[in-house]
Amino acid sequence: MLFKSSLALAGVAHLAAAQELMRFGCSQLTIDRIDPLVNPGTIGSPHVHQIIGGNSFNASMPPVTYDPSSVSTCTSCVYSEDFSNYWTANVYFKAKNGTFKRVPQVANIGLNVKGGVTVYYIRGYQSSAKVTAFPKGFRMLVGDPNNKVASKVPKGLCFRCEANMEQSPFGGAPCTGKDVPGFPTAPCGGGWRVTVTFPSCWDGKNTDTPDHKSHVAYPASGTFESGGACPSTHPVKIPQVMYEVMFDTRQFNNKADWPATGQPFYWSNGDNTGYGIHGDYLFGWKGDALQKAMDSKCSGDRCAALKRQSDADAVACTKSQMSKDDIGDAKWLPTLPGADSMTGM
Numbered sequence: 001m002l003f004k005s006s007l008a009l010a011g012v013a014h015l016a017a018a019q020e021l022m023r024f025g026c027s028q029l030t031i032d033r034i035d036p037l038v039n040p041g042t043i044g045s046p047h048v049h050q051i052i053g054g055n056s057f058n059a060s061m062p063p064v065t066y067d068p069s070s071v072s073t074c075t076s077c078v079y080s081e082d083f084s085n086y087w088t089a090n091v092y093f094k095a096k097n098g099t100f101k102r103v104p105q106v107a108n109i110g111l112n113v114k115g116g117v118t119v120y121y122i123r124g125y126q127s128s129a130k131v132t133a134f135p136k137g138f139r140m141l142v143g144d145p146n147n148k149v150a151s152k153v154p155k156g157l158c159f160r161c162e163a164n165m166e167q168s169p170f171g172g173a174p175c176t177g178k179d180v181p182g183f184p185t186a187p188c189g190g191g192w193r194v195t196v197t198f199p200s201c202w203d204g205k206n207t208d209t210p211d212h213k214s215h216v217a218y219p220a221s222g223t224f225e226s227g228g229a230c231p232s233t234h235p236v237k238i239p240q241v242m243y244e245v246m247f248d249t250r251q252f253n254n255k256a257d258w259p260a261t262g263q264p265f266y267w268s269n270g271d272n273t274g275y276g277i278h279g280d281y282l283f284g285w286k287g288d289a290l291q292k293a294m295d296s297k298c299s300g301d302r303c304a305a306l307k308r309q310s311d312a313d314a315v316a317c318t319k320s321q322m323s324k325d326d327i328g329d330a331k332w333l334p335t336l337p338g339a340d341s342m343t344g345m
């Protein structure tokens with residue numbers, strides 16, 4: 001699950017030989033305290049998220065009837081038929097005096113978007129296998145914001161402590177080597193690359209389930225990338241969606257500003273372990289564009305089967321914040337946004 005530019009840097013291009021994957025930039029659409037999946041209809045969900053994709057993102061997006069590709073007027077993703085929404089929690093630094101500031105994000109190597117998320121749709125190594133695009137109304141969630149146990153973090157979710165902004169040495173496939181399931185415990189000279197990998201097998205029936213998880217599963221054995229077969233309960237192979245989020249922690253790297261024990265970072269829901277790492281996905285590709293992309297074995301961020309807008313047009317697609325919170329970019333905040341509605345802090 002590697003991408004070309006970093007592979008070239010690391011000189012291990014052979015690892016990607018049989019891999020087919022779309023990797024593209026989606027610029028930050030907004031940062032807001034809304035979550036149409038877990039807290040539909042609520043402006044002021046329990047914690048702030050960073051959101052990318054179609055600008056029809058809203059507190060209420062009822063499955064199927066609300067079609068992001070027909071309601072959106074732009075998308076922050078470079079593939080301009082992709083009006084899906086992708087979101088993760090934000091990260092905050094807590095100063096010794098107890099105040100919080102948001103950790104900024106930067107674009108991934110080789111992408112010219114503003115912060116946001118690098119999105120992957122991976123077909124896997126078995127290029128002959130049929131990969132079925134998500135149906136309209138499909139959504140899913142991976143990870144658990146309330147988890148405090150390392151062993152309960154699903155295996156494709158992790159942090160990489162980067163030595164420098166060039167991501168060198170590269171460090172191999174996501175969630176291998178020195179990658180960790182929770183917040184890195186020492187300052188990282190190049191910030192963090194956070195990876196969130198979704199399951200790649202679907203029950204073929206439900207576009208969503210009450211826990212937003214039961215309709216999808218990981219392969220029964222092996223991995224998606226190695227061609228592991230889907231379990232009989234979830235027989236349909238879907239694209240493996242993966243996010244990479246680059247958090248630029250550099251301005252918070254002075255050990256003198258860190259607590260005497262532990263580390264100073266929090267997910268926006270108050271989790272100080274990092275094990276609450278999670279991601280949300282709400283499908284919104286136009287028509288059968290994603291199926292065409294899978295059938296055409298699109299890779300990277302340019303593909304003849306898909307329409308692409310300029311990077312600048314993707315960056316220009318933004319949406320104003322709906323919740324009234326100060327999200328902590330300029331001022332030091334006395335509490336995390338939405339702290340009054342959080343549990344387990």
Ligand SMILES: *[C@@H]1O[C@H](CO)[C@@H](O)[C@H](O)[C@H]1NC(C)=O
Nearest residue numbers: 055056057058059060071319
């Ligand atoms: C969000 O939803 C509200 C209530 O349905 C609606 O009034 C508003 O126009 C929507 N905003 C956007 C940007 O779609």
Ligand SMILES: *[C@@H]1O[C@H](CO)[C@@H](O)[C@H](O)[C@H]1NC(C)=O
Nearest residue numbers: 095096097098099100257332
């Ligand atoms: C709290 O700490 C931060 C970081 O050191 C500092 O910039 C800020 O001024 C402090 N706030 C107060 C109220 O002391």
